[in-house]
Amino acid sequence: MAGNSLDFLCILFGSGLTTILITAFPIAQISIGAAYLYECPVAPVIPVYVMVSGMWALLMIGLFALPRLLCPALLDKTIYLLCIFILFLMFFIWFFYGSYQIYSVHPPNYNKNIYPAPPDNKLNLTLQDQNQNHTLISRNDQTLMKLIQSLAVSNKTSRAHLNPPRARQLLYCNRTVYLFAFWTTTLVYVVVGKSLFMTICFYGFMKLT
DSSP states (O other): OHHHHHHHHHHHHHHHHHHHHHHHHHHHHHHHHHHTTTSOTTOTHHHHHHHHHHHHHHHHHHHHHHHHHHOGGGGGOHHHHHHHHHHHHHHHHHHHHHHHHHHHTOSOBOOTTOOOOOOOGGGGSOHHHHHHHHTTTTSOHHHHHHHHHHHHHHHHHHHHHHSOOHHHHHTBOOHHHHHHHHHHHHHHHHHHHHHHHHHHHHHHHHHHO
């Protein structure tokens, strides 16, 4: 009797630990995607991709585990198999779309607040500018137009330094969410590629023998 109780506890502990390990990664995906949802302007889909992937994984775990525990007869139903097929098809489309978003911006800008240092505008008011102001009366119209054009160019340059380009902000993506999405997606490709390679090798070996 004591041995049966110990075996039951071991099985219960093992199944609970396995469940925790399986669900920990999707929960981490949902948490990271939600925490950095607006921290990747270069590709706003990436945090959503990470979060939706975690939700899909939890949904698939529930669809595979709960019917076996609550209603085993449901596993043979056509509607159940059709739902599984549709979910897998939607995930494959979502996975490839997320992969394109991730690899198309690699590597993004991880530093959100780094911009070119603005010049010191006070240094631009040199003695030469003062001399130009004193000699405006003696110059002809052509020289006056050149001076106005040069002042306009310098004014635009100073404004460009004071207001950093918006494109630089749009290139930003948080390091945590991007690297998490990049390496998890790359790991999926590596595992699938290795599995296909081993399957082809095993099939070829069986054909030869």
